[in-house]
C-alpha cells in the first residue's frame with residue numbers, strides 16, 4: 487500500500503497567492519512523499535458563500551496585500567506583477583470563464599491542468615493580459631500544448647450544466663459542508679485519514695511539520711519560471 491500523503495490544492499487563477507502556492511507546492515512534488523491533486527475552484531463563490539470579504543476591498547488590507555505580493559513574488563521567485571488596473575481586471579472581470587475552462591480540462595484532460603493554469607496566471611498576473619475572452623483562453627491553451635481542436639471543443643462546453651455544477655461542487659458545495667474553505671490558496675492535507683486545512687502560502691513550514699517532511703524554503707531547487 488502506498489504511504490504517499492495526498493494534498494489537494496484548491497485554487498483560482500484570479501488569486502495571486504494561489505499562483506505562489508501552486509508553484510512552491512509543485513517544486514516539492516518530488517521532494518516530499520506526496521501526491522498533489524489540483525482542485526480548480528471559484529474564489530468569488532467561496533468568499534461569498536463563507537461570508538468572507540475580498541481582502542483587496544478592505545482598504546488597509548488591500549494596500550498591505552499589494553506590498554506583500556511584491557515581496558513574496560521576489561522571495562518565492564515567481565514573476566508575479568500587479569495588473570495595471572487591479573480592480574477592473576480582478577474584481578470586475580474576474581475568472582469565471584477561465585475557471586470553467588480549467589474545470590472542463592480537469593474533467594476530461596487532467597494532464598493539461600497544471601500547464602494551462604500556469605499559462606492563465608502568467609497572462610493575468612505577469613503579462614497584464616486578459617483571461618476572459620475566448621481568444622485569450624485559447625492562447626493560454628495553445629501555450630500549454632493543448633491541440634487547437636480540443637481547446638475549441640472544450641471551450642464550447644464551458645456553459646454546460648455539467649461544467650457549471652462541477653466548478654460549484656469543487657469548492658462551494660461539498661467542501662463548505664466538511665472542509666470549511668474561506669479563501670485561496672487552500673491546501674487540504676490528508677494526514678492519518680483526516681483532512682487538515684492550511685490556508686495561504688505562508689503555512690508551508692507548518693504543513694511540512696504536519697507531514698513529517700523538511701521545509702527547505704520556497705525555492706528548494708532551481709526555479710524554471
Ligand SMILES: N[C@@H](CCC(=O)N[C@@H](CS)C(=O)NCC(=O)O)C(=O)O
Pocket residue numbers: 500501502503504529538539541668669670671685686687688
Ligand atoms: N496570508 C495569505 C494570504 C492569502 C490571501 O489573501 N488569499 C486571498 C485570495 S488571493 C483570499 O482568499 N483571502 C481571504 C482571506 O484573507 O480571508 C498568504 O500568504 O497566502
